[in-house]
Amino acid sequence: MSILLNSSTRVIVQGITGREGTFHAEQMLEMGTKVVGGTSPGKGGTTHLGVPVFNTVAEAVGATGANASGIFVPPPFAPDAIMEAAANGIELIVCITEGIPIQDMIRVKDFLRGYPKARLLGPNCPGLITPGAAKIGIIPQRITSPGHVGLVSRSGTLTYEVGSALTAAGMGQSTIVGIGGDPVLGLTFRDVVEMFERDPQTTHLVVIGEIGGSDEERAAELLGKGTRLKTVAFISGRTAPEGKRMGHAGAIISGNRGTAKSKEEAFKAAGVAVAETTDDIVGLLR
């Protein structure tokens, strides 16, 4: 088993004919993801990468029965693409786009309240991968292998780093989920941890957080109530100075909340092992 995504998930790619959309849709197809089509307004009726292209999500869902979508469109259009997917019954919406204005995302989040079945991952995230089965997004298949470790992270390349270390150590993954680094996000650490908790295949869990916000603390709170998953947490940004925004991470420290220290302490209080460096994660997980 896995969470959110498996080999029978029917995926469309919004923005499939663009440069990014094309490249990553190809990678998704290559690993066997059931990509059943894509959208690109004005290019409906054509075929791209061997799958049908539609003008709208409504057309795509009608023709293919898609239930998941990967969004690869530029920031000015991505908020609308997310809402279009939700309004047309897509249940898993993965938005890779980086740089969406916060106010647009706040409106999108409000809109999604009307579609409780739609789950949004991202934006500004690497997506998710169920090794050996399917992926939506940009996580390289090469660094993964099927197994029992659930991995959830805010960062992209740091996820690859840890995924690759796990794979090298022979510890395969059930699903790897990148929730994204923006301040206003879809699925949270806590949501994803709950899903792993319910997934019988997952026996171990790695949480990779970073400074800013208090999503890590909330996940720690949940884990503190008792979990069957052997868990290790890692927080990046220990040495980031206060008030400096480290790029797109949306990592702003305010007061005592959101610091690496408060997050590490929250995990420790919950009985979760905290890794000092990413190199220590594998050892602590064994």
Place this chain on the structure above:
Amino acid sequence: MKLLEYQAKEVLASLGIAIPPGRVARTPEEAAAAFAELGPIAIKAQVPVGGRGKAGGIKLASSADEARTAAHQIIGMDIKGFKVPLVYCETALDIAREIYLGFTVDRDARANILMLSAKGGMEIEQVAEESPESISRLYPNPWRGPLDFELSQLVFEAGLGELARPLVAVIKKLYRAIPELDAVTAEINPLVITKKGDVVAGDAKLETDENSAWRHKDLEERYGSVLEGDPYEVEAKKRGLTYVSLDGDIGIIGNGAGLCMSTLDLVQRAGGRAANFCDIGGGAKAEVVENALAVILMNPRVKGVLINVFGGITRGDEVAKGIVTARDSLQMKLPLVVRLSGTREEEGRAILRQHEIEPGASAWEAAQKIVQLTRVEGSFVPTPAAR
């Protein structure tokens, strides 16, 4: 973008909110002229950080000479790393009471939050901690904004019922900064009720979202260039890099914000101090690497550079070639350690070795190596000439 006080007040005025009469002064003479025009004034340093009063950045002037002297002292002063470019000369208000009013993004709620408190003038964080019940809150609907009755409820809840009408009007005006300017923080503290009963913005903080800069080019043009920021950050911005200056001596380049932050952590753990944070994004293209190196090498404090690239889909040999090209075209002589991982990483490491660049096997090893190299270069080994 964080606006300076006078800029934020200009924006508030354009939204229809009353502000005290004031003038910007770039020289002591301009401050004296402002006194001649306005009478007794406060001379306020314009910097995008709090705590300027304690740092000596606010002085009162009751004569032209005092205004001149105060401006002379404040302009050019360093406040928390910012050189004061100019002062704002503002007439003092006849204060009857002070209120707190602010909007910001509540990350945890994934929504905008509006806060109103009768306890204005103080640090709102302190008020929030000591008596959270004295701050009334509202999450306005992000599509239509707050409705009149919602605001009226909020004002009564805050114990400010007798001011309901003027306060609701001011809050509605301030709210416009969110949809119209993509404000992520819009705060008036204190919102002053004068003895005459007018509602005036005593101070103003306004921060807009960097991600929405493309739809507010006018704002950037009007206010973007006033502040003399960190020269490396300014240059990095021109080159389209995500770069933050820090106070150490080891330059850092990484791909991805999380990876880059964890690289800073590793360098510190190894006993070094990072000179910067520089995220070159997923692809790690040669041109971007070169731009990043160029900016880092501008800083004379930098004694060595650590590049940490995890190529997911990016090919290691291409990244290595890009790094070699960048180093050569910039004629870089300082120690350089590269940690490279990803597709064809072995080929990439071989290319680095051929060009006398140290590859690190893991990020931790690479961090230790650069710390060691920069220490040796810096102090311990005397050069042949010195011997």
